[in-house]
Amino acid sequence: MQASRPRHFALVPAAGSGSRMGASQPKQYLPLLGRPLIHHALATLCAAPDIDEVFVVLSVDDAEWARHDWAALGPKLVPLFCGGATRADTVLGGLRAIGAKVEPADWVLVHDAARPCIAPWHIDRLVRELADDEVGGLLAVPVADTLKRADANRRVAGTVAREGLWQAQTPQMFRYVMLRRALESASAVTDEAGAIEAAGLRPRLVAGDATNLKVTYPLDLHLAEWILRNRQG
Structure with missing residues (x-):
């Protein structure tokens, strides 16, 4: 039976390798303040009163997850070992896996x-x-900075007007049925909003911040550490 209000489920795709970090292990498991990097986001999501359950979608052969203790995050956290080759594949795999738990109008x-x-x-805020x-x-x-378009030789080919441009972040929040249908039809997108846009819809931009x-x-690991340390005290 549908709840009296739409529920909210978090889905965290974590099947990638993070090759641009140049590390020997997947980026999500790199140490940050004594915890795996992914732990910090999962802890915040699990503690959010509006979120009913948190699904982390891992690679089918992920052996690193079991090496860490996630018990402190509580019963909301559910690992799913059904990640795909791309972000869109991983998110769609997660959506399929939780299909029996959610209603079409629930938020993801x-x-x-x-x-x-x-x-x-x-x-x-979201x-x-x-x-x-x-x-x-x-x-x-x-977008606050001046944007340059590069040519094949990494020389400036032009300046891009920044008016009206926004830098996408996450979370990205859509109804379960809408997001699943959009990703079923647009698997080449780099974020969920792109799939919704491909379906002819216009997602709303909610102001976030640089933190x-x-x-x-x-270098981003050091910036993240600074943000978390200063936020905590």
Whole structure:
């Protein structure tokens, strides 16, 4: 039976290798303040009162997950070993795996495993601003820097006007049935909003902030550590 209100489920794709970090282990397991990098995002999501369950979608052959203790995150956390070759494949695999647990109108918040600095207020703002939205949306920040388009020789081919441009973040929040159908039809996208856009819909941009950074290069780990240490005290 459908609950009196749509529920909220978090889905964290974590089947990638993080090759740009140049590390010997998947990026999501690199140490950050004594914990695996992914632990920080999962802890915030599991502690969020609006989120009913948190699914982390891992590679089918992931052996690293079992080497860590996740018990402190509580019963909300559920690992799913059904990740695919791409982010879209992994998210879609996760959506298929939880199909029996969710209702079509329930919300799914997809969050990058490599964004460890997500804060409670990020989740709260996204949930509140999208509660009555017909499409859903994503956290994002307006582009502040001048953008340059490069040619094949890495020389400037032109300057791109930044007016109206936003940098996408996560979580990205959409209704379960809408997101699943969109990804079934658009598997080449790099984020969930792209699949929704390909379906002819226009996701809403919800203002985030720069602290919700994505760890992509080694220096980003130091920035994430600084953010988390200063946020805690």
